Amino acid sequence: MSHGAPLDPAIFGPAPARDARFVVRERWTEMENFPAEDPRHPLEFLHRQMNEEVNSLEISARNLADFPDADWALRLSMARQCWDEARHVVMFRRCFEARGGRVGDYPVLNFQYRIITSLPGLAGRLAVQNRSFEAAGIDAINDGLGEARGSGQQDLVELLDAQLADEVQHVRFANEWVPRMVDRGGARATFALVQAVARADGAMREVAGAAMTTYPVAEDIRREAGFSEAEIATVRRITAGQ
Ligand SMILES: [Fe+2]
Numbered sequence: 001m002s003h004g005a006p007l008d009p010a011i012f013g014p015a016p017a018r019d020a021r022f023v024v025r026e027r028w029t030e031m032e033n034f035p036a037e038d039p040r041h042p043l044e045f046l047h048r049q050m051n052e053e054v055n056s057l058e059i060s061a062r063n064l065a066d067f068p069d070a071d072w073a074l075r076l077s078m079a080r081q082c083w084d085e086a087r088h089v090v091m092f093r094r095c096f097e098a099r100g101g102r103v104g105d106y107p108v109l110n111f112q113y114r115i116i117t118s119l120p121g122l123a124g125r126l127a128v129q130n131r132s133f134e135a136a137g138i139d140a141i142n143d144g145l146g147e148a149r150g151s152g153q154q155d156l157v158e159l160l161d162a163q164l165a166d167e168v169q170h171v172r173f174a175n176e177w178v179p180r181m182v183d184r185g186g187a188r189a190t191f192a193l194v195q196a197v198a199r200a201d202g203a204m205r206e207v208a209g210a211a212m213t214t215y216p217v218a219e220d221i222r223r224e225a226g227f228s229e230a231e232i233a234t235v236r237r238i239t240a241g242q
């Protein structure tokens with residue numbers, strides 16, 4: 001079931017399948033945006049995040065299926081990512097259900113899958129999913145880890161700690177492979193990459209509107225994930241709104 005106007009099919013691919021338990025929404029404003037003090041707020045977060053991990057699994061699986069001729073080592077990294085994301089889904093579900101939630105209690109968003117699988121090239125998909133969405137995820141997880149420690153939620157601390165270690169690997173392999181693929185493809189590949197990132201930016205604005213959230217930049221962890229000092233400085237500037 002959808003709610004609100006459909007997303008632009010020129011920049012959003014078909015939606016992934018969801019069974020009858022799920023209500024699917026398209027934009028952040030169409031979600032149940034509970035205030036922070038509402039007891040449903042943390043539950044809705046865990047449920048939304050669980051489905052985002054399903055998106056990550058589905059994207060990596062689609063990359064494997066759509067690019068059978070990619071380098072074997074890269075395919076292996078994407079297959080490992082599928083395994084990691086599947087574990088993340090289970091971990092989020094466990095924490096969600098331990099707090100009394102039931103799958104399907106809240107609407108979900110599938111914009112990640114729809115934005116990324118509509119991009120035609122593998123370098124573009126990895127640049128957007130791994131080097132952008134998941135890198136932003138590193139900042140968010142690192143921030144959430146501090147909160148979970150502060151509130152003494154040990155199961156969440158363990159989840160986020162394990163998830164963070166995995167996400168660093170996902171960002172890192174993209175940081176290794178994207179420049180390599182662009183080098184091989186020359187100017188045409190560079191142009192395609194810039195086009196993919198710009199298109200995903202536009203799509204993201206359609207989903208998030210003015211509600212984009214940023215977290216403090218986890219500089220050391222981004223360094224560990226293979227970002228250069230110049231790239232970290234750029235993210236720091238963007239996050240500071242400069
Ligand atoms: Fe994940």
Ligand SMILES: [Fe+2]
Binds near residue numbers: 056085134166167
């Ligand atoms: Fe990931």
